[in-house]
Amino acid sequence: MARINENYLKLPGAYLFSEVGKRAAKFQKENPDAKIIRLGIGDVTRPLPQVCIDAMKAAADEMGKVETFRGYGPEQGYPFLREKIAEFNYTKRGLDVKADEIFISDGSKCDCGNIQEIFSLDCKIALGDPVYPVYNDSNVMAGRTGNLKADGHFEGIVYLPYTAENNFSPEPPAEKVDMVYLCSPNNPTGTVLNKAALEKWVAYAKENDAVILYDAAYAAYITEENIPRSIYEVEGARDVAIEFRSFSKTAGFTGTRCGYIVIPEGLTGTTATGERVPLKKLWARRHTTKFNGTSYITQRGAAAIYSDEGQAQVKELVNYYLENARIIRESLSAAGLKTYGGINAPYIWLKTPDDIPSSWDFFDKLLHEKHIIGTPGAGFGPCGEGYLRLTSFNSRENTIEACKRLKK
DSSP: OOOOOOGGGSOOSSHHHHHHHHHHHHHHHTTOOOOEEESSSSOOOSSSHHHHHHHHHHHHHHHTSTTTTTOOTTTTOOOHHHHIIIIIIIITTTTTOOGGGGESOOOOOHHHHHHGGGSTTTTEEEEESSSOOOHHHHHHHHHHHBBBBBTTTTTTTTEEEEGGGTTTOOOOOOOOOEEEEEEETTTTTTTOHHHHHHHHHHHHHHHOOEEEEOOOGGGGGOOTSSOOOOGSSSSSSGGGGEEEEEEEEHHSOOOOOOOOEEETTEEEEEOOOEEEEEEEHHHHHHHHOOOOOOOOOHHHHHHHGHHHHHOOOOOOOOHHHHHHHHHHHHHHTTTTEEEEEOOSEEEEEEOTTTTOOOHHHHHHHIIIIIIOOOEEEEGGOOGGGTEEEEEOOSOHHHHHHHHHHHHH
């Protein structure tokens, strides 16, 4: 008999965004004439930058000729893309990241979920609350946690509260953990960790021989100069941190799929006997065994954003969504609602009105009365209760219309 992995049964019945979609679909079926404005799931709506389209068309043409056809590519990614990433996102910023420390993938969601496979199941993890569900759920699936408790937390995980009271910047825990998930700009709160906060985390990781798993998928949205775009801006971070990046929200690749992970050469973990082993070596083994590489056509499209024209087009795209975020943030504030984020990120973290019992109740109220979809904060963790996440990934017209409805 084929035994199942019973760790999956520990998880709630549905992935957060599946439940959001299910409720929205039911309402739309019952109200076919309702014009729903979707400010829930973090999916982009603007077309790909023209430079990416042109590059992918040219790459597709190459695949149609014997002389330029390509089969399997290098699993770690083509050098032309890894070298551009290293140059533009790190070297030009004075950061020491080399092309051979970069692994191209089909998106940072996959990397964030898969990275835990190279660590022992007895590693203790710490992650935020509220949190991007993939960090939590992938470790539950692997068997690194106990059962779900009545308070909404899993046994065996150290939760770091991201709340207004601590300015959405949690302190390192008093106890020792082995793996720490940090996300800045943060999903879902739209807030950021400043350099002083990251310095505390790097010091904690060094002291406790821990590894920081740093999700910087929204780094392109940082507008304030004093906020780090990379964990490697902090001295010593190369010794303790892995960084995840994505083209999804930077260049609209949510449906095209491309991201990457940075694992510094000197970053190590230990065996049961205390032997130090390079994590890059372990990830390379996992990556080349379970992944056949991102397509050549996609990687050509991704590399195109590093031209002068590409940088201008990506900046225009990011600024479009940031302007939507400003409109939402200022409109809600003018209506007397409390918001956070939306300055260095495409997400606005909205405090639900005091007379609404729960964030799911507020979700239903907005859907049924205003025909607007957000994401209930409780879906990101117990500390998300009382909040709703709104995204700026929609058209300007729909964003303005949603704000008009919300003001009423």
